[in-house]
Amino acid sequence: MAMRGLEGEDLKRGLHELIVSWENIIREAGSLEAAEDTLLHLEENDENFHKHDFVRALKRKLEECLSPLIDDELDKYSTTGHIDSGSHETLVNQIIDHIIQSKQYGDMKRKLGRNMNEAVDNLLTNFDREFGIGRVIGAAEGIDPRKTPFVTDDEEVSSFNSLYDQGSVMLFNQDYLKGIADNLSKSKNPSTRREAMQKLNQIISGDIHNKHWPVLRKNLMDVMSDSDDQLSELSLKFVAKSFTCTSHHTSQVYILLMEFLCRQFTTTNAAIPLVKNGLDCANKTMAKFLKAFRLMVEFQQEAPNYWVRYPLAYLEEVVESSLNLLALQTSSHFPNTKLCPLHFVAVLDPKAQWFIKWMVESALRYCLDFSASRKTSYDGASEISEALSKVSLVPADSGKRLYFSGPELEYALFVHSLSFLGRLLCFEKGRSFFPMRLKEKQVPVNIKQLLKALVLLIVDPGTSTTGASRRTDKNIYESSYLVAEVFKSLCSTEALCSASVCKDDIMNALLSPVAQLLDGATDGPIPSEAMLLHVADILCVIASSTTGRRHLIHGEGKGLLSRTKSSAAHLIAEFTKKALSDKLSPPCPSAVTGAYLYVCRQLYNTCEGLLVLSQYELHTCIAQTWRKLQDSEKGTSSAASSTKGDDSEKYKDSYNMFSWKDTLQDNLLNFASTAKGILLLQQTGAFNECVRYMYSRYDKKLQVSKCEKFGYGYMVTQVAATAPGIQALESTGYIRALLSELWSSLECVPQDTPVFTPKTWPVDPVDRSSQKHFIRLVNILSAFPAVYELIRGEALPARESYGLRDVPETITVGISV
Incomplete structure (x- = not known):
């Protein structure tokens, strides 16, 4: 065989x-x-x-x-034939x-x-x-490698009749670890230390934490600091292997790595380069530092996945050692400043993903309490805050390189600091760090000053690329884009938005590019398209909350009954009206106009917002611009057949025109969110076209914007409450579509179930999937004008029976069924 x-x-x-x-x-x-x-x-x-x-x-x-x-x-x-199932x-x-x-x-x-x-x-x-793994510490120590390093259980391993009969697992005893620790001492020759380090890398990580760990830890610190490349490489390999173990003793190895890095930045003879000289990754010392910092960053990103299972002391040790390293600062002044630990961390993790992951875990909110209890004068947060004042707005190249210049290192530190602060301010305990005193400033910095500085970075003409459009790439490192993203996340925090963002001076600084275009000032650089889009995105996030929307409408400290024209809503509405009428110099692109029109839409969706903005007659401006586009579209389509040219350019222009026309019609339709808005929409003469557009969106199942809480169903109810509205809905086929969906849901069950016979009604309960269609129909018929217009003069049809395919097309037929 x-x-x-x-x-x-x-x-x-x-x-x-x-x-x-x-x-x-x-x-x-x-x-x-x-x-x-x-x-x-x-x-x-x-x-x-x-x-x-x-x-x-x-x-x-x-x-x-x-x-x-x-x-x-x-x-x-x-x-044998048939076999009973019981005998299987x-x-x-x-x-x-x-x-x-x-x-x-x-x-x-x-x-x-x-x-x-x-x-x-x-x-x-x-x-x-x-x-x-048998060549241990050698004959010079007089230790037998076959007897000392291993211990086994008492089972006999000579018989191997079954794989499951073996219970032998090799473990290391403490005397063997003591021999390795002794061989790592400085007094030993390099070859002995390398061999001992190789043997240490083969031991189970959890077994090294015993009574010999203090000696081993001291000698490991010397090995990591040794100038021998092979020896230091083995020590970093030991740290990396230890981090793969989920033992709670891993924190001791992490503390060892943090103390090693701290020693490199605190010793007087450390080869830390100056910031102005840049970072050469090809240098052996710098490459060693980068490997050590990379181990640190990877541990920080992976640790939150499992450390909630460990005691609180584990968390305290990790946070304490991390802050001790990040709080290190150089005493020299710029431009003779040396690289600090945050520079290395920023190069490896520019978006501060480690801190974001720390704050994701609810148990890790303790980090903020623990950090606030530290009595140091300058901690990691203050060092990060200070980086904002030293930023050199030079975008760093995202490609892989071996050298980073001084300005690029400062920019990487700025990006890291920005992401760190953006996450820190999202939490109440994080905001308790402010006001924060910086080492070079006499007056402490509060949250309001920090937010105003961020706004100035957004509206600074030097931070946005001229003519750039809205960016969506997550890996982009343009300063204005990064600051705008962080500021939007802060505005989405309700507590921070109401307490710090909704201030007149911050809003005036944010709207300064808009005011500049309205005033027609030519003494400075013209705001770019990217800058205006960033401001519009931030305003959209602010207007999506009740507190932010009321601040835009009334201003700081004003009540609902206040009547002032100094609020941000008036400035935004006036800018949008002039942009729609092409009265700005230079004219605004359609993307910018649409972005600010969307901000106005979030305001006039409500009664109080429409009351303030009604004086600007935005509905009339939108309707006039929309009709001009319709006329130009007809002229373009007729001229396109008689001219020849670049098909791609024609297609692009026609697509942009079609998209801009839909944007205008969509914003015009949103006036139907309120009763007075429906009246204004009817006055434009575009009421029926907007209702047909609403039905087309319903038919395509299009989603609403991320800043809106309600879809088009709310506007359908508002439109159906008026006689012209319900007539327009019926003419578009919306009522017939609702009846068809309701009938199919009641009679034909869900689509994923084969239909053989209709369900017995009313014996069977109504399926939950049918409730949504019922509610839609009930919402339309909730107002008397809708009921009157739909059944006025209609006779109820009388039939003896209805078949499965007899779908009702009108309300009266549906009632009779």
Whole structure:
């Protein structure tokens, strides 16, 4: 019987590969019992279990040997005819017993057992050479590597009749770890230290934290600081391997890494370059620092996934050691400032993802309490705040390079600081850090001053690319785009928006580009399209909340009954009206006009907003612009057939015109959100066209904007409450579509269920999927004008029976059914 892959060197090679794959499982196991349990259920939990050579060879041999036996047994029982379902289990047991007692299975089992015993005995005899962990601290120490480093359980390993009979797992004793710790001392020669470091990298991470850890920790610190490249590389490899373990002792290794980095920045002979000289990643020392900081950043990003299972002391140790490093500052003044830890972190993680992940976990909000309790004069948050005042607005290249100039390092630190502060201010305890005193300023910086500085970065003409459109790429590092994104996230925080953002001086600074265009000032640079779009996006977020919308309408500290023209709403409405009428110099692009028109739309969607903006007659301006586009579209379509040119340019122009026309019609339709708005919409003469547009959006199932809370269903109810509105809805086919959907939902059940017979009604309860269609129909008929217009003069049809396909097309037919 051929045993291909299950005998000789092939079997030994397959077993060696399988055992080596267990390394991480054994290292992460907290005890011998846990390791045994994991190995016993390896086939269930390891998706790569069947990819091992030994497992594939064993599976192939079992199929080769047992498949004919199983087929014979099945053929034998299949000739007996019908088998009761109750006897299936007994039949399966009988087939299994016959196969196990067969001669073929017995021969295969005995031969495989002999081959396995020989292979396992050979691996145990040559264990040191096969697995490379037996060459320990050497004969000079007088330690026998076969007896000292390992301990095994009491089970006999000579019999290998079954894989599940083995309970042997090798563990390291403390004396072996003491020998490694001693060999890492400075007094040892480099080769001995390298060999000891290699052996340390093969120990389970959880086993190194015992009574010898203080000595090992001290010597590891010396190894990490050693000038020998191979030795320091092995030490970083040890840190990386320890971070893959989920033991709560991992925090000790993280603290070791933080103290090593702190020592590099606090010693007088440290080779830390100046900021103006840049960062050369090809330099060996800088490459070593970057590797260490990368381990730090990766640990910070992964730790929140599991550290909630550990005690609070674990969190305190990680946060304390991290702040100790990030709080380090150089004493020299610019331009002789040296690189600080935040520069390295900013290069590796410019968007501060580590801090964002920390704040995502609710348990990690404790970080803010713990950080606030620190009594240091300048902590990491103050260092990050200070970076905003040193920013050099030079966009950094996103490509992979080996050298970063001084301005690029400062810009990376600015981006990191911006993301950090943006996340910090989203939480109440984070805002408690302010006012914050900086080391070079006598007056502390409060939240209001910080927000005003962010606004100035947005409206600064030097921060936006001229003519740039709205950006959506998450990896873009343009300063105005980044600041605008952070500011929008702050405005979406209700508490911060009402307490700090909704202030007249901040709003005046934000609207300064709009005021400049309205005044026609030419003494300065003209605001770019990108800048105006950033301001409009921020205003949209502010107007989406009740507090922000009232501030835009009435101003700071004003009540609902106040009548002032100094509020932001008046400035925005006047700018939008002039932009629609082409009375601005230079004219605004349609994207900018549409963005500010959307801000006005969020205001006139409400009664108080419409009361303030009604004097600007935006509905008339929108309708006139929309009709001009319709006329120009007709002229363009007639002229296009007689002219030849670039088809792509024509298509682009026609698409932009069509999109702009839909935008205008959509904003005009939104006047129907209020009763007075419906009256204004009727006065424009475009009421029926807007209702048809609303039905087309309903038919296409289009979604509303992210800044809107309600869809078009609310406007349908408002429109249906008027006689002209319900007539327009009926003429578009909206009522017929609602009746058709309701009938299909009641009679034909959901679409994913095959229909054979109609449901029995009214015995069967109404399906929940039909309730939405009922509510839509009830909302339309909730006002008397709608009911009157739909059933006035209509006689109820009388029929003896209705078929499944007799779908009602009018309200009267639906009532009679």
